[in-house]
Amino acid sequence: MYIYDSVQKTKLKFEPIKAGKATLYVCGPTVYDDAHLGHARSALSFDLLTRTLNASGYEVTFIRNVTDVDDKIIAKMKQTGKSLHEITDFYTKRYLEEMDTLGVLRPTISPKATESIDAMEDMISTLISKGYAYQISNGDVYFDISKDKLYGSLSKKVNDDTISRIEHISEKKNSKDFALWKACDINENVCFDTKFGRGRPGWHIECSAMIAKHTQGTDEYSIDIHGGGADLLFPHHENEAAQSRCATGHALAKYWMHNGFVQVDGEKMSKSLGNSFFLKDALKAYDGEILRFYLTSIHYRNDFNFNETDLLQSKKRLDKLYRLKKRLLNTISSTVNSEFKQTLLNAMKDDLNISVALSVIDEMIAKSNEALDSNPNDKNLKKEIAGNIEFINMLLGFGAKEPFVYFQLGVNEALITQIETLIERRSEAKKQKDFALADQIRNQLNIMDINIMDTANGTVWEKIS
Ligand SMILES: [Zn+2]
Numbered sequence: 424m425y426i427y428d429s430v431q432k433t434k435l436k437f438e439p440i441k442a443g444k445a446t447l448y449v450c451g452p453t454v455y456d457d458a459h460l461g462h463a464r465s466a467l468s469f470d471l472l473t474r475t476l477n478a479s480g481y482e483v484t485f486i487r488n489v490t491d492v493d494d495k496i497i498a499k500m501k502q503t504g505k506s507l508h509e510i511t512d513f514y515t516k517r518y519l520e521e522m523d524t525l526g527v528l529r530p531t532i533s534p535k536a537t538e539s540i541d542a543m544e545d546m547i548s549t550l551i552s553k554g555y556a557y558q559i560s561n562g563d564v565y566f567d568i569s570k571d572k573l574y575g576s577l578s579k580k581v582n583d584d585t586i587s588r589i590e591h592i593s594e595k596k597n598s599k600d601f602a603l604w605k606a607c608d609i610n611e612n613v614c615f616d617t618k619f620g621r622g623r624p625g626w627h628i629e630c631s632a633m634i635a636k637h638t639q640g641t642d643e644y645s646i647d648i649h650g651g652g653a654d655l656l657f658p659h660h661e662n663e664a665a666q667s668r669c670a671t672g673h674a675l676a677k678y679w680m681h682n683g684f685v686q687v688d689g690e691k692m693s694k695s696l697g698n699s700f701f702l703k704d705a706l707k708a709y710d711g712e713i714l715r716f717y718l719t720s721i722h723y724r725n726d727f728n729f730n731e732t733d734l735l736q737s738k739k740r741l742d743k744l745y746r747l748k749k750r751l752l753n754t755i756s757s758t759v760n761s762e763f764k765q766t767l768l769n770a771m772k773d774d775l776n777i778s779v780a781l782s783v784i785d786e787m788i789a790k791s792n793e794a795l796d797s798n799p800n801d802k803n804l805k806k807e808i809a810g811n812i813e814f815i816n817m818l819l820g821f822g823a824k825e826p827f828v829y830f831q832l833g834v835n836e837a838l839i840t841q842i843e844t845l846i847e848r849r850s851e852a853k854k855q856k857d858f859a860l861a862d863q864i865r866n867q868l869n870i871m872d873i874n875i876m877d878t879a880n881g882t883v884w885e886k887i888s
Contacts (some may be wrong), residue, residue, distance in 0.1 A: 424479055424772040426472075426648070427724060429656065429681045430577050434774055440641045440677055445481040447473065448634050448676070450651040450659065451533070453490040453626075454514035455499045458521055458702045460718070460729055461685045465652045467715060468682040468723035468775075470527045470820065472650070475771040478818050486646075487530040488633050489515055491537050492623055497613055507613055511537075521702050524711035525718075526820040534633045536624065542632035543624045544617040546670045547603050551619070555669040559594040562606025562620045568599050571665045577679070578657035601662055603628045627662035634667065634675065642673060649676035656681055683726040700729060709734065710832045716741045716821050722777055740781070741821065747788050748812055749826035750795055752878070754802070756809030763787055763811050771818060780819065787811055827876070830885030842873055846882050849875075 424437040439445050449469045452462060469485075476483045491511035499510050519529070536543075547564055550556035555571065558564045568574045602625040607614035614621045624632075638646050645667060651660065660679065667675035684691065687700050705714055717737040721727050763783070770779035791808045798804055816822045831839070845864050852860040868875055872887045 424475070425774050426678055426680060427774045428678050429653075430679045435678065437647075437678070439481065439647050440644050443480070443482060444484070445476045445648065446484045446486070446638055446640075446646040447476070447648045447650060448486045448488075448630070448638075448646050449530075449649075450630055450655055451487040451489050452514070452518050453493050453495055454511045454518060455493065455496040456514065458518050459685075460687070460700045460702060460705060461652060462518075463521070463525060463702050463705075463714070464685050464718050464723075464727055465650075465682050466522055466527045467525060467719050469650050469680075471719060471723065471771070471775050471777070472648070472680070473528055474818055474820065475768070475775060478768055479772060484532065484638070485528075485530045486532045486534070486634070486637055488630060489533060489535045490626065490629060491515065491535050492613060493536075493626060497611075500613075507537075511535075517703075521706060524706055525715045526712065532637050534637060536629040536633070539629070539633045539636055540615045540617070540624070542636035543604075543628050544619075546628060546632045546635060546666065548618055549670045550603065550666065553669065556603055557596065558619055562604075562622060563602055564604035564619055565595055565600040566603050566662070566666060566669075567596050568601075568665065569597050571669050573668060574665050575661065577661045577664045580657040580661070601625060601627060601658065603666070627659055628666060630659075631663045631666040631670070631675070635671065640671075640673070644674050644677045645671060646676050648678045648680055650680045650682075653681040653683055682723045685727045685729055687729045689728055689730075712821050712824065712829075713738050713741060713832070719777060719819070720781065723775055740785070743788050744784065744812065744815070744822050745824070745826045745829045747791055747808065748822065749830075750792075751805050751809050751812075752826075752876075754805040754809045756813045757803070757806035759810040759814040760807050764814055767814070767818065784815060825883075827883040827885045830887075832886075834886055838871075842868065842871070842884055846875065846884060850882065 425434050426437050427434045437445075447469065449465070452458060466487075469487075473483055473485050489511075492507070496507060496510055499505075500507060503510070515535075523529075547556060550566065551558070551564065554567075556564055556566050604617070604619060604622050604624060606620055606622040613623055615623060634645050640646060649660065649663075656679075664675045685700075709717075713734070717734045718727065718729075720737050720740075767780055767783045770776045770783055773779070791804075791811075794801075794804055795808075812822045834842075845868055849861050849864040852858070852864065865875060868884070873884050874887050875882055875884045
């Protein structure tokens with residue numbers, strides 16, 4: 424397997440720190456608001472990575488944290504009058520439900536920052552005792568970047584303007600030093616007691632401490648792969664790497680992977696532009712599987728330009744897979760064709776090359792349709808095609824629905840009621856042997872672009888697309 428390392432800026436052969444195992448950490452959501460399309464894309468990118476590692480035989484430990492204490496959450500508490508847990512429980516649940524709808528596999532471990540304060544206390548204490556961190560008179564603890572000779576090696580961005588904008592605190596040793604611990608003032612209630620006083624953690628230390636708490640690592644590295652959105656490389660990942668390196672004496676991750684940005688209709692998503700596309704709104708308009716297919720169809724490192732025209736175009740490609748699946752009605756799948764499996768997996772093992780993977784699938788669909796045209800009743804052929812589709816679902820997370828369910832997507836509820844009433848009347852007519860009426864109802868449904876099929880389990884319907 425080859426992955427693009429965003430620090431070395433080159434594709435590298437994946438050689439795990441422990442044979443046969445892969446430990447992946449991805450920065451999770453700060454749970455104070457709904458997830459937007461950028462969150463969805465990041466989760467989907469690393470879901471493809473997890474599935475590819477799984478299918479390649481690695482025993483994967485996938486850790487994704489939940490940041491449930493943060494200035495933004497505290498601001499939301501003040502704004503809404505709700506408690507910390509009321510806000511964080513609500514948005515954590517919503518995030519997980521939306522990720523389930525997108526077919527994102529749940530992490531192996533999903534630590535919460537508020538439940539990992541002990542690990543943060545340990546790491547900050549170590550950093551203070553080793554001389555990498557210092558406390559100022561108001562109780563805040565800062566990381567001293569001048570003590571870490573490798574600071575900046577991750578993002579090569581240490582002189583970037585963005586850090587000089589950090590508010591000036593006279594007691595800080597270097598203007599770029601960042602807070603590991605923020606002391607509480609008397610009026611605040613989101614505070615934790617530690618050896619170095621009452622307060623709450625800075626965002627960066629949360630991830631480093633949770634990785635230390637939940638992984639064992641080796642003498643060289645804590646984990647194999649650290650992932651996240653490209654916007655996290657600096658300062659978040661630079662600071663995570665610095666803290667972990669100085670506290671543990673070895674590198675945080677062997678490989679770093681970053682996914683590209685999402686734009687909406689060619690503009691960067693932002694709340695001020697009013698195009699911050701919430702995932703919940705996208706899921707109201709489109710099925711999770713269709714969104715998944717669309718959002719993963721562009722290579723994870725490229726920027727993604729979300730627009731409806733492309734989404735509908737991408738759906739047509741998924742339709743083809745379901746049209747093939749429709750030809751396999753009542754077929755029980757057998758094993759996947761080994762050549763197809765290897766070609767598809769190899770494409771994904773090449774830094775998740777989804778374009779090649781999708782063209783391998785297109786080719787399989789075309790060949791299968793041709794073979795079915797010549798041998799429509801070949802049971803073994805049908806079983807193998809069903810096996811191929813099952814493997815696609817395992818590796819890429821689409822193709823699992825019953826075809827008639829897939830082709831019902833996007834039909835509104837009023838119309839569904841009308842269709843089902845007509846189907847019931849037709850069944851009744853058939854029972855009464857009134858075949859003229861049954862045919863008349865079938866025609867009526869056809870005029871509505873609804874196709875019906877009588878199966879062993881009753882009549883099913885689909886929208887003709
Ligand atoms: Zn992080």
